[in-house]
Amino acid sequence: MTGTGPALVLDGVVKRYGDRTVLGGISLTVGPGELVALLGPNGAGKTTAVEILEGYRRADGGTVRVLGIDPATGGPALKARVGLMLQGGGLDPRSTPRDALRLYARFHDGGRDPEALLETVGLAGVAGTRARRLSGGERQRLALALSLVGEPEVLILDEPTAGMDPEARRATRQLIAGLRDEGRAVLLTTHDLSDLEQLADRVAILHGGRIVADGAPAELAGGGTPRLQVRLARPPSGEELADLGAVLQAIRAGATVVVDADRAGQVRIEGVPPDPRLVAAVATWCADANLGIVELRATTASLEERYFELTGDPDASSGQPIGTAA
């Protein structure tokens, strides 16, 4: 929308609380018309990073710029160009969506029409209802609408789809994608990985106060390289694994066998494409070893797998313990 430089810049940003380092020098940029998702487990420092960009906290080191200005000292002129959605919303429980939007519009010159915004976020039907009587998803949509009042060039959204039902979530995603398409820079945090694959141009994964990955969702998920995934009737022994590795190496140089820590009996064959010859070799080896095949498929790593790999979190979806991880 304006300028050519990035809208949001974190460069080597350090933040400590006492002697605990929450951000150990993180760097991240978001350009105009770009939608970047900041992802990470609870306590990774996401909210701290976002609050530094919002100007609520000062970094202990590094450079922070929002539209070229330090947000910690930026005045009303900067704030008018940035839309925020805080965790917990910051909504007045005694106020109605219409009143809240009108109040915010008073502080912006030429802000969006409150009635039109109510329509946009689907709150026209509850425009006169006190915020404390709204559902969690409605409150989220109101908080999102409030961030849009001033037609901001930059949007910083802390978990915008949390607490929404699937329908509202879908509508909100479309709305956010539309804002990005209009040329606004959007940084959002989320726990919902499906948000990312469908929405984000780039995903930055924050873990232990560091950015451990930064790239397009498909890139992070494994660059789109497929691999063979085999689930066996029982976990193979170390000896059997070594044997399988040697057999596959013989027909395809570069093939490596990786044990999936999350699922007992599951191995991945990486480094080579899963062509029929490889599948045949695996099947033959299983027959010789008298090992049943439960499932055999060619897949790419999902973003979720990659995320848990990077953050070391247990695989929440499988519900199985990760006793073999060590």
Added chain:
Amino acid sequence: MNRTFTDTAVITWRNLKRIPRIPELAIFAILQSIMFVVLFAFVFGGAIPLPNGGNYREYLMPGIFAQTIVFAAATTAVGMRDDLNKGLLDRFRSLPMARPAVLIGRIAADVTYNAGILVVLMASGYVVGWRVNTGLPELLAGVGLLLLFALAMTAIGVWLGLVVPSVEVAQQVSFTVLFPITFLSNVFVPPQSLPSWLQPVAEWNPVSTLTAATRDLWGNPNPYVGSGLPGQQPALVTVLWVIVILAVFLPMGVRRYRNMSR
């Protein structure tokens, strides 16, 4: 400057509009004031004889008004802390708004609110026999002095609301500090009846000077006049108190608001 004014007006209006959203708050504040008037008029009225046969209810009412105004600090502190807890202040700080608007808007709304409470109090005072024995200018001057003091008390409340950790503590601190201040004064009893080391405290207490000033202005009995400056010039000392309180607590509140982190 223009922006500060319009933004402050918007915030003031927002705060005032919230009052009828929880009518119970205002209703009980008014009931409490009426209760104080009736209670003290009928319970203490017969027990405390004034020299020269003055009317105790006329003596008492200005004190009740002053006491109510002093407790404005508690209302403000609780309201401020509540806004802070709900994340409203954080959200406001992210808006393109003149920085002092939130604090000044809170003070302006709370002084207006207290003006409303004062009207109800004066009406109930009238019912139990309190009268202004001078004229309209004196009546307005007295009300002006009370509201000026309300300004000082809300400034204290703003700062207090920003430093205490919770609404409950705001309430507790207000009452712990404000009750002795109102009782260590000439509101209910003659200061001369206090132990000698407490007498100067009661004499210089702004609640005493405020009460004495309005008694004088309205021609209500003010029989225990001290010989010092607070006794002789209660209105002047009250205004000085307001200036000192504003000079101390407003900057402290503003600084606290500016340096607040989430």
